[in-house]
Amino acid sequence: MAMIEVENLTKQYRDRVAIDALNFKIEDGEIVGFLGPNGAGKSTTMKILTGFMPATSGKARVAGFDIFEQPLEAKRRIGYLPETPPLYPELTVRGYLKYVSELKGVPRAKVKSEIDRVAQGTGIIPELDRLTGVLSKGYRQRVGIAQAMLGDPALLILDEPTEGLDPRQRREVLELIKGLAGKHTVVLSTHILAEVKAICQKVLIIHRGKIVANDTMANITGGKETGLEDKFIQLTAE
Protein backbone atom coordinates (compact mmCIF):
# COMPACT_ATOMS: atom_id res chain seq x y z
CA MET A 1 0.00 0.00 0.00
CA ALA A 2 1.17 3.52 -0.69
CA MET A 3 1.71 5.51 2.51
CA ILE A 4 1.96 8.82 0.66
CA GLU A 5 0.38 9.60 -2.68
CA VAL A 6 0.91 13.02 -4.17
CA GLU A 7 -0.77 14.17 -7.36
CA ASN A 8 -0.04 17.44 -9.13
CA LEU A 9 0.71 19.14 -5.84
CA THR A 10 1.35 22.86 -6.35
CA LYS A 11 2.00 25.65 -3.89
CA GLN A 12 2.16 29.24 -4.96
CA TYR A 13 3.08 32.18 -2.75
CA ARG A 14 1.78 35.32 -4.40
CA ASP A 15 4.08 35.52 -7.43
CA ARG A 16 6.46 32.69 -6.54
CA VAL A 17 5.86 29.01 -7.27
CA ALA A 18 7.34 27.03 -4.38
CA ILE A 19 6.43 23.59 -5.66
CA ASP A 20 5.19 22.88 -9.12
CA ALA A 21 2.89 19.91 -9.86
CA LEU A 22 4.69 17.26 -7.81
CA ASN A 23 3.80 13.63 -8.41
CA PHE A 24 5.22 10.81 -6.32
CA LYS A 25 4.34 7.79 -4.23
CA ILE A 26 6.02 6.46 -1.14
CA GLU A 27 5.38 2.86 -0.19
CA ASP A 28 4.70 1.55 3.28
CA GLY A 29 7.81 0.82 5.33
CA GLU A 30 10.28 2.73 3.14
CA ILE A 31 12.88 5.15 4.37
CA VAL A 32 13.05 7.95 1.87
CA GLY A 33 15.66 10.68 1.63
CA PHE A 34 14.17 13.94 0.44
CA LEU A 35 16.96 15.99 -1.07
CA GLY A 36 17.39 19.28 -2.78
CA PRO A 37 19.27 22.58 -2.59
CA ASN A 38 18.15 25.26 -0.13
CA GLY A 39 14.85 26.78 -1.14
CA ALA A 40 13.97 23.92 -3.50
CA GLY A 41 10.63 23.32 -1.79
CA LYS A 42 11.45 20.51 0.67
CA SER A 43 10.02 22.19 3.74
CA THR A 44 7.00 23.44 1.82
CA THR A 45 6.20 19.91 0.66
CA MET A 46 6.56 18.59 4.21
CA LYS A 47 4.35 21.33 5.61
CA ILE A 48 1.65 20.44 3.13
CA LEU A 49 1.91 16.70 3.77
CA THR A 50 1.51 17.26 7.52
CA GLY A 51 -1.54 19.47 7.03
CA PHE A 52 0.15 22.59 8.38
CA MET A 53 -0.70 24.48 5.25
CA PRO A 54 -2.88 23.73 2.27
CA ALA A 55 -1.65 23.39 -1.29
CA THR A 56 -2.76 25.79 -3.99
CA SER A 57 -3.88 22.81 -6.07
CA GLY A 58 -3.41 19.08 -6.35
CA LYS A 59 -3.98 16.20 -3.98
CA ALA A 60 -2.05 14.59 -1.18
CA ARG A 61 -3.10 11.39 0.59
CA VAL A 62 -1.54 9.90 3.69
CA ALA A 63 -2.41 6.27 4.44
CA GLY A 64 -5.35 6.67 2.07
CA PHE A 65 -6.76 9.77 3.76
CA ASP A 66 -6.85 13.06 1.90
CA ILE A 67 -4.95 15.58 3.98
CA PHE A 68 -7.37 18.38 3.07
CA GLU A 69 -10.62 16.47 3.29
CA GLN A 70 -9.95 14.20 6.26
CA PRO A 71 -7.20 16.08 8.06
CA LEU A 72 -7.76 14.53 11.50
CA GLU A 73 -7.56 10.96 10.20
CA ALA A 74 -4.41 11.77 8.25
CA LYS A 75 -2.78 13.70 11.10
CA ARG A 76 -3.35 10.78 13.48
CA ARG A 77 -0.97 8.76 11.34
CA ILE A 78 1.80 11.34 11.07
CA GLY A 79 4.62 12.24 13.41
CA TYR A 80 6.27 15.47 12.33
CA LEU A 81 9.52 17.14 13.26
CA PRO A 82 9.51 20.68 11.82
CA GLU A 83 12.72 22.51 10.89
CA THR A 84 12.84 24.03 14.39
CA PRO A 85 11.92 21.57 17.16
CA PRO A 86 8.60 22.93 18.51
CA LEU A 87 9.47 23.16 22.21
CA TYR A 88 7.99 25.19 25.04
CA PRO A 89 11.00 26.42 27.04
CA GLU A 90 9.00 26.65 30.27
CA LEU A 91 7.99 22.96 30.28
CA THR A 92 10.13 20.04 31.42
CA VAL A 93 10.86 17.38 28.84
CA ARG A 94 8.46 15.02 30.61
CA GLY A 95 5.74 17.70 30.88
CA TYR A 96 6.22 18.54 27.23
CA LEU A 97 5.96 14.93 26.06
CA LYS A 98 2.89 14.44 28.23
CA TYR A 99 1.26 17.51 26.68
CA VAL A 100 1.99 16.32 23.13
CA SER A 101 0.62 12.84 24.01
CA GLU A 102 -2.61 14.46 25.12
CA LEU A 103 -2.81 16.52 21.95
CA LYS A 104 -2.26 13.38 19.91
CA GLY A 105 -4.94 11.53 21.81
CA VAL A 106 -2.68 8.80 23.24
CA PRO A 107 -4.92 6.82 25.65
CA ARG A 108 -4.51 8.02 29.22
CA ALA A 109 -3.32 4.66 30.52
CA LYS A 110 -0.59 4.48 27.86
CA VAL A 111 0.89 7.97 28.21
CA LYS A 112 3.53 6.99 30.72
CA SER A 113 4.75 3.94 28.83
CA GLU A 114 4.77 5.91 25.56
CA ILE A 115 6.95 8.60 27.11
CA ASP A 116 9.33 5.95 28.44
CA ARG A 117 9.44 4.25 25.06
CA VAL A 118 10.27 7.36 23.01
CA ALA A 119 12.67 8.68 25.66
CA GLN A 120 14.48 5.34 25.60
CA GLY A 121 14.60 5.37 21.82
CA THR A 122 16.02 8.87 21.57
CA GLY A 123 18.30 8.62 24.60
CA ILE A 124 16.79 11.50 26.55
CA ILE A 125 15.95 9.64 29.77
CA PRO A 126 18.55 11.55 31.85
CA GLU A 127 17.05 14.84 30.66
CA LEU A 128 13.39 14.06 31.33
CA ASP A 129 13.07 16.40 34.31
CA ARG A 130 15.01 19.34 32.88
CA LEU A 131 13.34 22.32 31.26
CA THR A 132 13.40 22.10 27.48
CA GLY A 133 14.59 25.72 27.41
CA VAL A 134 17.97 24.82 28.94
CA LEU A 135 18.76 21.80 26.75
CA SER A 136 21.66 21.76 24.31
CA LYS A 137 20.89 21.87 20.60
CA GLY A 138 21.43 18.13 20.24
CA TYR A 139 19.00 17.30 23.01
CA ARG A 140 16.42 19.76 21.71
CA GLN A 141 16.57 17.99 18.39
CA ARG A 142 16.17 14.61 20.07
CA VAL A 143 13.20 15.79 22.11
CA GLY A 144 11.74 16.97 18.81
CA ILE A 145 12.17 13.49 17.35
CA ALA A 146 10.78 11.88 20.52
CA GLN A 147 7.72 14.08 20.20
CA ALA A 148 7.21 12.96 16.60
CA MET A 149 7.40 9.30 17.65
CA LEU A 150 4.73 9.62 20.36
CA GLY A 151 1.63 7.59 19.62
CA ASP A 152 3.61 5.36 17.27
CA PRO A 153 2.46 6.99 14.00
CA ALA A 154 2.85 4.95 10.82
CA LEU A 155 4.53 7.84 9.02
CA LEU A 156 7.35 10.02 10.30
CA ILE A 157 8.16 13.23 8.48
CA LEU A 158 11.44 14.64 9.70
CA ASP A 159 12.69 17.98 8.44
CA GLU A 160 16.48 17.92 8.85
CA PRO A 161 16.55 15.62 11.88
CA THR A 162 20.34 15.66 12.22
CA GLU A 163 20.73 19.43 11.97
CA GLY A 164 22.88 20.79 14.77
CA LEU A 165 24.00 17.44 16.11
CA ASP A 166 27.62 16.46 16.66
CA PRO A 167 29.01 13.43 14.77
CA ARG A 168 28.28 10.99 17.56
CA GLN A 169 24.70 12.23 18.00
CA ARG A 170 24.25 12.17 14.24
CA ARG A 171 25.19 8.53 14.13
CA GLU A 172 22.87 7.71 17.03
CA VAL A 173 19.91 9.47 15.45
CA LEU A 174 20.58 7.77 12.13
CA GLU A 175 20.75 4.38 13.83
CA LEU A 176 17.48 5.20 15.52
CA ILE A 177 15.81 6.08 12.23
CA LYS A 178 17.27 3.01 10.56
CA GLY A 179 15.76 0.91 13.33
CA LEU A 180 12.31 2.20 12.40
CA ALA A 181 12.51 0.68 8.91
CA GLY A 182 9.82 -1.85 8.11
CA LYS A 183 7.45 -0.83 10.90
CA HIS A 184 7.34 2.84 9.95
CA THR A 185 7.58 4.89 6.83
CA VAL A 186 10.10 7.69 7.22
CA VAL A 187 10.58 10.72 5.02
CA LEU A 188 13.58 12.79 6.00
CA SER A 189 15.16 15.82 4.45
CA THR A 190 18.82 16.62 4.84
CA HIS A 191 21.77 18.30 3.17
CA ILE A 192 24.18 15.55 4.08
CA LEU A 193 24.25 13.00 1.32
CA ALA A 194 26.35 10.53 3.29
CA GLU A 195 23.49 10.18 5.75
CA VAL A 196 21.03 9.44 3.01
CA LYS A 197 23.39 6.88 1.57
CA ALA A 198 23.69 5.21 4.94
CA ILE A 199 20.03 4.71 5.73
CA CYS A 200 17.68 5.40 2.83
CA GLN A 201 16.42 2.86 0.32
CA LYS A 202 14.86 5.50 -1.85
CA VAL A 203 15.78 9.02 -2.90
CA LEU A 204 13.63 11.90 -4.04
CA ILE A 205 15.46 14.93 -5.36
CA ILE A 206 13.61 18.18 -5.76
CA HIS A 207 14.99 21.22 -7.56
CA ARG A 208 13.21 24.53 -8.06
CA GLY A 209 9.90 23.03 -7.05
CA LYS A 210 10.08 20.06 -9.39
CA ILE A 211 10.96 16.42 -8.82
CA VAL A 212 14.13 15.70 -10.77
CA ALA A 213 14.82 12.21 -9.44
CA ASN A 214 12.69 9.55 -7.79
CA ASP A 215 14.40 6.20 -7.64
CA THR A 216 15.98 3.54 -5.48
CA MET A 217 19.37 4.24 -4.01
CA ALA A 218 20.99 1.49 -6.09
CA ASN A 219 19.71 2.92 -9.36
CA ILE A 220 20.77 6.45 -8.55
CA THR A 221 24.32 5.67 -7.44
CA GLY A 222 24.80 3.09 -10.16
CA GLY A 223 27.05 1.25 -7.72
CA LYS A 224 29.64 4.05 -7.67
CA GLU A 225 31.00 5.44 -4.41
CA THR A 226 30.36 9.05 -5.42
CA GLY A 227 27.26 8.23 -7.45
CA LEU A 228 24.79 10.12 -5.28
CA GLU A 229 26.91 13.29 -5.11
CA ASP A 230 27.51 13.25 -8.85
CA LYS A 231 23.84 12.77 -9.58
CA PHE A 232 22.77 15.45 -7.12
CA ILE A 233 25.16 18.03 -8.54
CA GLN A 234 24.25 17.12 -12.09
CA LEU A 235 20.50 17.30 -11.49
CA THR A 236 20.49 20.48 -9.47
CA ALA A 237 22.82 22.43 -11.78
CA GLU A 238 21.48 25.80 -12.86
Place this chain on the structure above:
Amino acid sequence: MRTIFAITKKELTSYLTTPWAWVVFTAMSFLSSIFFIALLVSFKQVHDEVRDIPGGWSQLPPDYQDFRNLTDGVVVNLWGTMLVLTLFIAPFLSMRLFAEERRNKTFELLMTTPIRPYEIVLGKYFGALGIVVCTLGVTIVFPIMLSVLGSSESGSALEWRTVMMGYFALLLWGATNMAIGMFISSTTESQMVAALISFAVALAWMLLKQVAPGAPEPFRSVLNYLAFDTQLANLVKGVLDVKPLVFFGSVIALFLLLTHRSIEAQRWT
Protein backbone atom coordinates in the same frame (compact mmCIF):
# COMPACT_ATOMS: atom_id res chain seq x y z
CA MET B 1 -12.87 17.63 25.69
CA ARG B 2 -9.63 16.08 26.86
CA THR B 3 -7.53 18.11 24.43
CA ILE B 4 -9.27 21.35 25.45
CA PHE B 5 -8.50 20.56 29.07
CA ALA B 6 -4.89 19.63 28.20
CA ILE B 7 -4.39 22.96 26.43
CA THR B 8 -5.96 24.90 29.32
CA LYS B 9 -3.70 23.12 31.79
CA LYS B 10 -0.64 23.82 29.68
CA GLU B 11 -1.55 27.50 29.37
CA LEU B 12 -1.92 27.85 33.13
CA THR B 13 1.38 26.01 33.67
CA SER B 14 3.09 28.35 31.23
CA TYR B 15 1.67 31.43 32.95
CA LEU B 16 2.61 30.26 36.43
CA THR B 17 6.08 28.86 35.71
CA THR B 18 7.29 32.04 34.04
CA PRO B 19 7.71 35.16 36.18
CA TRP B 20 5.38 37.19 34.01
CA ALA B 21 2.05 36.30 35.65
CA TRP B 22 3.56 36.87 39.10
CA VAL B 23 4.76 40.31 38.06
CA VAL B 24 1.22 41.09 36.89
CA PHE B 25 -0.31 39.75 40.14
CA THR B 26 2.07 41.91 42.15
CA ALA B 27 1.40 45.01 40.08
CA MET B 28 -2.34 44.46 40.38
CA SER B 29 -2.23 43.97 44.15
CA PHE B 30 0.04 46.95 44.62
CA LEU B 31 -1.98 49.36 42.48
CA SER B 32 -5.35 48.25 43.81
CA SER B 33 -4.09 48.61 47.40
CA ILE B 34 -3.06 52.18 46.71
CA PHE B 35 -6.45 53.03 45.25
CA PHE B 36 -8.17 51.28 48.14
CA ILE B 37 -6.25 53.30 50.68
CA ALA B 38 -6.91 56.53 48.78
CA LEU B 39 -10.64 55.77 48.75
CA LEU B 40 -10.62 55.04 52.49
CA VAL B 41 -8.89 58.35 53.14
CA SER B 42 -11.45 60.36 51.16
CA PHE B 43 -14.25 58.37 52.79
CA LYS B 44 -12.94 59.35 56.20
CA GLN B 45 -12.48 62.99 55.14
CA VAL B 46 -16.08 63.28 54.03
CA HIS B 47 -17.32 61.75 57.28
CA ASP B 48 -15.17 64.13 59.33
CA GLU B 49 -16.56 67.08 57.37
CA VAL B 50 -20.13 65.92 57.89
CA ARG B 51 -19.63 65.76 61.63
CA ASP B 52 -18.77 69.51 61.70
CA ILE B 53 -21.74 70.61 59.57
CA PRO B 54 -24.90 71.35 61.56
CA GLY B 55 -27.36 69.99 58.98
CA GLY B 56 -25.39 66.79 58.36
CA TRP B 57 -25.73 64.93 55.06
CA SER B 58 -28.72 66.95 53.84
CA GLN B 59 -26.53 70.08 53.53
CA LEU B 60 -23.98 68.42 51.22
CA PRO B 61 -24.05 68.45 47.40
CA PRO B 62 -25.36 65.27 45.70
CA ASP B 63 -21.95 63.88 44.72
CA TYR B 64 -21.10 63.56 48.39
CA GLN B 65 -24.08 61.30 49.02
CA ASP B 66 -22.25 58.26 47.62
CA PHE B 67 -19.98 58.44 50.63
CA ARG B 68 -22.74 57.78 53.13
CA ASN B 69 -21.96 54.07 53.24
CA LEU B 70 -18.93 51.87 52.64
CA THR B 71 -20.54 49.92 49.80
CA ASP B 72 -21.12 52.89 47.51
CA GLY B 73 -18.39 55.10 48.91
CA VAL B 74 -15.51 52.64 48.79
CA VAL B 75 -16.27 49.32 47.12
CA VAL B 76 -18.24 50.51 44.10
CA ASN B 77 -15.66 53.26 43.49
CA LEU B 78 -12.89 50.71 43.87
CA TRP B 79 -14.48 48.43 41.27
CA GLY B 80 -14.72 51.44 38.96
CA THR B 81 -11.00 52.04 39.31
CA MET B 82 -10.27 48.34 38.88
CA LEU B 83 -12.09 48.36 35.54
CA VAL B 84 -9.60 50.92 34.29
CA LEU B 85 -6.65 49.01 35.79
CA THR B 86 -7.85 45.84 34.06
CA LEU B 87 -7.82 47.71 30.78
CA PHE B 88 -4.10 48.37 31.28
CA ILE B 89 -3.14 44.99 32.70
CA ALA B 90 -5.16 42.46 30.68
CA PRO B 91 -3.18 43.06 27.44
CA PHE B 92 -0.01 41.99 29.26
CA LEU B 93 -1.66 38.67 30.08
CA SER B 94 -3.30 38.04 26.72
CA MET B 95 -0.41 39.10 24.47
CA ARG B 96 1.48 35.81 24.66
CA LEU B 97 -1.47 33.49 23.92
CA PHE B 98 -0.81 32.99 20.22
CA ALA B 99 2.09 35.35 19.49
CA GLU B 100 4.40 33.18 21.59
CA GLU B 101 3.36 29.99 19.79
CA ARG B 102 4.35 31.59 16.53
CA ARG B 103 7.63 32.94 17.85
CA ASN B 104 8.57 29.53 19.36
CA LYS B 105 7.45 27.75 16.18
CA THR B 106 5.16 25.60 18.30
CA PHE B 107 2.19 26.75 16.27
CA GLU B 108 3.24 24.12 13.73
CA LEU B 109 2.93 21.46 16.43
CA LEU B 110 -0.59 22.58 17.33
CA MET B 111 -1.67 22.63 13.71
CA THR B 112 -0.24 19.22 12.80
CA THR B 113 -1.57 17.21 15.74
CA PRO B 114 -5.05 15.74 15.27
CA ILE B 115 -6.98 18.50 17.01
CA ARG B 116 -9.54 20.93 15.69
CA PRO B 117 -8.92 24.68 15.67
CA TYR B 118 -11.90 25.32 17.96
CA GLU B 119 -10.31 23.08 20.60
CA ILE B 120 -7.18 25.25 20.48
CA VAL B 121 -9.24 28.44 20.79
CA LEU B 122 -11.35 27.19 23.70
CA GLY B 123 -8.43 25.57 25.50
CA LYS B 124 -6.43 28.77 25.32
CA TYR B 125 -9.35 30.97 26.26
CA PHE B 126 -10.16 28.93 29.36
CA GLY B 127 -6.51 29.20 30.38
CA ALA B 128 -6.68 32.96 29.82
CA LEU B 129 -9.87 33.15 31.89
CA GLY B 130 -8.20 31.24 34.70
CA ILE B 131 -5.30 33.66 34.84
CA VAL B 132 -7.41 36.83 34.66
CA VAL B 133 -9.69 35.51 37.42
CA CYS B 134 -6.57 34.90 39.55
CA THR B 135 -5.33 38.43 38.83
CA LEU B 136 -8.63 40.10 39.70
CA GLY B 137 -9.39 37.54 42.40
CA VAL B 138 -6.96 39.06 44.88
CA THR B 139 -9.03 42.23 45.08
CA ILE B 140 -11.93 40.48 46.84
CA VAL B 141 -9.78 40.80 49.95
CA PHE B 142 -10.69 44.52 50.19
CA PRO B 143 -14.45 44.11 50.74
CA ILE B 144 -13.73 41.21 53.10
CA MET B 145 -11.45 43.48 55.13
CA LEU B 146 -14.13 46.17 55.22
CA SER B 147 -16.83 43.79 56.35
CA VAL B 148 -14.64 42.39 59.13
CA LEU B 149 -13.25 45.71 60.37
CA GLY B 150 -15.90 48.20 59.28
CA SER B 151 -19.20 49.08 60.88
CA SER B 152 -22.39 50.84 59.91
CA GLU B 153 -25.42 52.33 61.62
CA SER B 154 -27.69 49.83 59.91
CA GLY B 155 -26.04 46.58 60.94
CA SER B 156 -23.85 44.93 58.29
CA ALA B 157 -20.98 47.12 57.08
CA LEU B 158 -21.40 46.17 53.44
CA GLU B 159 -24.27 45.36 51.21
CA TRP B 160 -22.87 42.12 49.82
CA ARG B 161 -25.33 41.78 46.99
CA THR B 162 -24.12 45.04 45.45
CA VAL B 163 -20.49 44.18 46.14
CA MET B 164 -20.73 40.79 44.43
CA MET B 165 -22.59 42.16 41.42
CA GLY B 166 -19.86 44.74 40.94
CA TYR B 167 -17.21 42.06 41.38
CA PHE B 168 -18.94 39.92 38.79
CA ALA B 169 -18.97 42.90 36.42
CA LEU B 170 -15.24 43.23 36.96
CA LEU B 171 -14.61 39.56 36.14
CA LEU B 172 -16.85 39.80 33.08
CA TRP B 173 -14.86 42.82 31.96
CA GLY B 174 -11.63 40.88 32.45
CA ALA B 175 -13.03 38.00 30.40
CA THR B 176 -13.98 40.43 27.62
CA ASN B 177 -10.51 41.97 27.57
CA MET B 178 -8.89 38.54 27.35
CA ALA B 179 -11.08 37.57 24.37
CA ILE B 180 -10.14 40.75 22.52
CA GLY B 181 -6.48 40.32 23.45
CA MET B 182 -6.44 36.69 22.35
CA PHE B 183 -7.75 37.59 18.91
CA ILE B 184 -5.16 40.31 18.48
CA SER B 185 -2.42 37.99 19.71
CA SER B 186 -3.44 35.50 17.02
CA THR B 187 -2.72 38.04 14.30
CA THR B 188 0.89 38.88 15.13
CA GLU B 189 4.17 37.29 16.06
CA SER B 190 5.23 40.15 18.32
CA GLN B 191 3.93 40.17 21.87
CA MET B 192 4.60 43.89 22.29
CA VAL B 193 2.55 44.72 19.22
CA ALA B 194 -0.24 42.44 20.48
CA ALA B 195 -0.30 44.13 23.89
CA LEU B 196 -0.28 47.63 22.47
CA ILE B 197 -3.03 47.03 19.93
CA SER B 198 -5.21 45.17 22.45
CA PHE B 199 -4.90 48.11 24.81
CA ALA B 200 -5.69 50.64 22.09
CA VAL B 201 -8.76 48.71 20.92
CA ALA B 202 -10.18 48.21 24.42
CA LEU B 203 -9.52 51.82 25.44
CA ALA B 204 -11.05 53.28 22.29
CA TRP B 205 -14.07 51.01 22.70
CA MET B 206 -14.39 52.07 26.31
CA LEU B 207 -14.34 55.74 25.31
CA LEU B 208 -16.80 55.54 22.42
CA LYS B 209 -19.25 57.31 24.66
CA GLN B 210 -17.06 60.42 24.69
CA VAL B 211 -17.26 60.85 20.93
CA ALA B 212 -20.96 60.00 20.74
CA PRO B 213 -22.29 63.53 21.47
CA GLY B 214 -20.55 64.86 18.37
CA ALA B 215 -22.18 62.33 16.06
CA PRO B 216 -25.58 62.78 14.39
CA GLU B 217 -28.42 60.37 15.13
CA PRO B 218 -28.77 57.44 14.71
CA PHE B 219 -25.00 56.99 15.10
CA ARG B 220 -25.07 58.70 18.46
CA SER B 221 -27.37 56.08 19.96
CA VAL B 222 -25.42 53.25 18.37
CA LEU B 223 -22.09 54.57 19.67
CA ASN B 224 -23.61 55.11 23.07
CA TYR B 225 -24.97 51.61 23.15
CA LEU B 226 -21.74 50.00 21.96
CA ALA B 227 -19.47 51.81 24.42
CA PHE B 228 -18.13 49.49 27.12
CA ASP B 229 -18.54 52.36 29.52
CA THR B 230 -22.33 52.51 29.07
CA GLN B 231 -22.73 48.78 29.45
CA LEU B 232 -20.60 48.60 32.57
CA ALA B 233 -22.02 51.65 34.34
CA ASN B 234 -25.01 50.03 36.01
CA LEU B 235 -23.58 46.56 36.40
CA VAL B 236 -20.68 47.82 38.47
CA LYS B 237 -23.08 49.69 40.77
CA GLY B 238 -24.83 46.41 41.48
CA VAL B 239 -27.84 46.76 39.22
CA LEU B 240 -28.69 43.37 37.79
CA ASP B 241 -29.67 43.74 34.15
CA VAL B 242 -29.73 41.14 31.42
CA LYS B 243 -28.80 43.55 28.61
CA PRO B 244 -25.14 44.10 29.53
CA LEU B 245 -24.73 40.37 30.20
CA VAL B 246 -25.95 39.60 26.70
CA PHE B 247 -23.78 42.40 25.34
CA PHE B 248 -20.53 41.16 26.89
CA GLY B 249 -21.43 37.54 26.16
CA SER B 250 -21.80 38.49 22.50
CA VAL B 251 -18.54 40.46 22.42
CA ILE B 252 -16.67 37.46 23.90
CA ALA B 253 -18.32 35.05 21.46
CA LEU B 254 -17.50 37.35 18.55
CA PHE B 255 -13.82 37.51 19.45
CA LEU B 256 -13.59 33.74 19.98
CA LEU B 257 -15.06 33.28 16.51
CA LEU B 258 -12.65 35.84 15.06
CA THR B 259 -9.72 34.01 16.71
CA HIS B 260 -10.95 30.79 15.17
CA ARG B 261 -11.12 32.38 11.72
CA SER B 262 -7.75 33.98 12.22
CA ILE B 263 -5.89 30.75 12.99
CA GLU B 264 -7.71 28.95 10.19
CA ALA B 265 -6.80 31.74 7.80
CA GLN B 266 -3.12 31.75 8.69
CA ARG B 267 -2.70 28.39 7.07
CA TRP B 268 -3.65 29.96 3.76
CA THR B 269 -1.07 32.71 3.64
